[in-house]
Amino acid sequence: GSALKPFVYALAMERGWTPATIIDDSPLLRPVSVGIKQYRNYSGRHYGLVRLREALGNSLNIPAVKAAEFVTTEALYAYLRELGFEGLTKSVLHYGEGLALGNAEVSLFELVRAYSVLARGGVYKNISGLLNSRVESAREKRVVSRAVSSIVGNILSDENARQLEFSGSGLLSFPAQTAVKTGTSSDYRDAWAVGYNDDFTVGVWMGSLDYRPMKQVTGSEGPGIVLRAVFAELNRRTPTAPLFLDPELVRVSVCEATGRAACGSCNAIDELFVPGTMPDPCEDVSERTPKSSPPHIKIQLPTKHLRLALDPRIPDSLEKFPFTIDSDRKVSKVMWYVNDELVGESLGETFLWPLSAGEKILKALVWVGEHEPVWTDNVRFFVRPLYSIRLHEIKEEGA
Template sequence: MEKLRHITKKLWKQRWVKPVLGVLVLFLGLTLAFPLKVRPRYSTVITAADGTVLHAFLSDDDKWRLATELAEITPVLRQTILQKEDRYFYYHPGFNPVAMARAVFRNLTTGRRTSGASTITMQVVRLLEPRERTYGSKIIELFRAIQLEIFYSKDEILQLYVNLVPYGGNIEGIKSASMLYLGKPPQLLSLAEVTTLTIIPNRPSSLRLGINNTRIVQERNRWLNRFRKTGLFPDETIVDALAEPLNAYRRALPSRAPHLALRLKKSHPDQPVIHTRLLPNRQAQTEQLVAHYVGRVRAMNIHNAAVLVVNNQTMAVEAYVGSAGFRNRYDGGQVDGVRAVRSPGSTLKPLLYALAFDQGLMTPKTVVNDVPTSFSGYEPENYDRQFYGPITVESALANSLNVPAVKTLQQLGTPKFVDLLKKAGFETIKKQSKSLGLSVILGGCGVTLEELTRLFAAFANGGEARNLSYILPNEAEGTSRKNRLISPDAAFLITNTLTQITRPDLPNNFDNSYHLPRIAWKTGTSYGRRDAWSIGYNKRYTVGVWVGNFSGEGVPELSGANIATPLLFSIFNAIDYNSSSGWFRMPKSLSMRQVCAETGDVPGEFCEHKIVDYAIMGVSPYHRCQHRKTVWTNAIGTVSYCAHCLPETAGTDDAVQKLYPNLAPELIAFYESRRIPYAKIPPHNPACTRVFARQGPQIMSPNDGSEYFINPNQPQQLQLSCQADNEVKEVYWYLNDKLYRKAAPTEGVFFSPQPGALKISCADDKGRNTNIQITVRAE
């Protein structure tokens, strides 16, 4: 410590120390008072995964000022610039004292300014802060150059120079000139092209690319010959460059993926270069397929489409098409169909059934009844307005039937399903969650193509949802975060069902065709035929397709099957034809078991037709099948007996046991209304004294305790319907204890309600009755 003090005192006595310290203090004070501001206002450039430019925007001061990254400054470009502008760039502190002294001497001896001494650093200062060319300005530039050298590396200063040099008009920077006049990025430039671009900034008005190309070639060759004399490049390289023609003219910058480009520019406003994960060839191919396809269906009054292509392994978005034509103002081409909120139609059904599988409510072969059903006044119909009676869950999903889906949602509970949708990232559903009901499964909510595609990519990834990745990982925010929605078992069962091709949503003329790719897919058509969806996936890719009109206009021909799916198939055939990536494997926790074909339950003693079904071990239901039951009847099967009226001679010709289908009342009502023959249980013994203890007719419509709103100016009617036992031939409807009408049990009866409380009663011809209460209000 003592030695350090001694050295300090000795230094302080030196004459040069105090002046130097004074200069340093002055420089520091000036730097604090006049800080250097290096804030070039770059154009936003959107690049593809391979670095090629997809889209570019003017800077906010209306300049084409494309940022050149350090990796784009090739050794040839670096050597050419340094040889021409500042050979001692890497050695001086921002100014070249020798060059400055030589310039001062020449200017004084000639009486005029004959040469300058601006280094690249000083030129950068002048480009950042333009001033009149005076000696006072030179002093300020000198001060700023030293600041620049202190706070920035040499490579960063060179990069600023490359980005700011003028090329006439509103074009600045070598990359801007390279892309606009030569149609290529700086790293692909030849020596002749590099030399061309380095000479323009000194004479941007007289050496105008595309106009004065002959003069530019003469000046270029003069500098190439100077490079040959200095030995900067090999002679053969110089000879080739001298002979190279100049093909320079004003070009338009690429404009691929305009919707994504605008989206990323808005979300990253201060980032001059945004590296996306789009594949340029895939983007161009998909844009072309969409444009051509919409051109074909435009005659049907269908004007737009949107497509998203996702790589399942990386979740990288490899193609993003927001509309059929961005510049088509008449059809709303600038609307981003990938993010537009639309009705999903039936596209959410796979997630519903996957949740039901995971909750142990059913398996693919579980049989449900597709019959007319009222859910508290909500009476859904199928797309074709038909009902199919008993049908397996996998068939209900493959055929996109509505009643089984609504029944499943009612069993699960709407809140549980909505919570899963929120977990899957459906933002509009998060906002609508409090008002959503059973209709959510048939499209009564808002979703985007982006959200649906991400959901189906989760099926492809074994039930794990991950964020879509639009930009390179080092720039993205948490794209690798995983969120398990469903089990791998449920995901496999859904995939297995959606792979079936014997289904109504297979487009016309695609069956038994080589055009059919091996994918799992689901279609959807919104109410009013306003939106057609088709989302498909295989091991490698998930592709989401929406087709429709941004105006919301419905079209009779619009459907997911015949309009959206052909485009989906075309894209898959283009990007992954005859894929060798394999198919999905069954998880080890998934087992196979025999079930009864009539119910999908574990076979019971009366099950004769058995089939194989999947089951999630420890989760799937284990119910014994009871699709048939024994009934005591007389010998000819015209009367049935209960335990109270069974003859004492049971087992003889007086009473025998027979097997009958154990049908649900709703299915019996369906068969009766459609006059579909089935094995009926004979009417109960009319002599039985305990018959009145049995249940009376069940009122199916209206719904007990509900409120119904009517418009007094436009009278509306409500339907009365019920389910009754087989032996009932007639029922009697009462309104507020007054007989309204006699009808058959399966007949629908209509009446015009009046505002107020209303008691509705239904009695059968056995004297049994049921009552409900509703309230009718005027709108």
């Protein structure tokens, strides 16, 4: 599930990102072997350009994948191991970007231990169960900076940061300031909720020991309710205080839509920054991306080495595949070339190409804004001919 996302963003902020960093939450496709992996958010909705605070607060999947790409999956893997996730025994290639979305098996013990690092201001310390007769030594090491761990806790306890996906739900808003994160695994096999306040870190897991799926129990609606009850009991017996906030953090007014220093008439909000990462004061925020910088353009579909197949159930004239361009600017026109032959033009980033069998090399000439047209890199892909599918079916029937 999503319980590992705070650590993905923590590492990204250690490497220069801020809570105001803008991330594109748009439909995302990535190559997997000779196929395609499509990422989507839990709700199925996409929100366009969002700030890191919103991405983490709403547990959005696509920004988390992009954060993992920013830090690299190798660095993320090593970081999670440092945080005590000893169950990551397979290679980093096995997990890939899915680490950001929880495709690794972790225990509740490991999860609570890692969240206690954030609660402790970034310091890792071994912990032991009450029933464990062997008490481990209190080995300590700093894994997360005080500033970044403070920001993560501030985001996870910020009700306003989760309004895109959790609007109207008060389940994650506790009476005393509490950093809360939930997670739900595929097919509802597991559901998690982890939280910490100034004194306690609590984790709750729900699921079947035989890995059978539950009846649509999510982290917020199952373990989240138990977590709330546990903290209510703990807080009844222990005075509460706000979460630790590193005094070295700098509070800056930024534009809500761009994450840049507030100037002019933009909707301004206060944001926390690690010293040295604040946005430049009072720059022009009329454009999210300066026109002077070169556009980022690449072919999104097809992915490199993608293998397609003609479907014998569909008339050839109706079989089409969407060529798409990924760009950080609005695409006005594209000329599409397959094997150096112009096959069509589109007034936008998508073109429906009539499938034809064989090995193909695609490239495109793309017009963006006031820039000169830009050639994309070549993308090689393959379309299986119809006859090979029919021969395969005949062999299967005759076997």
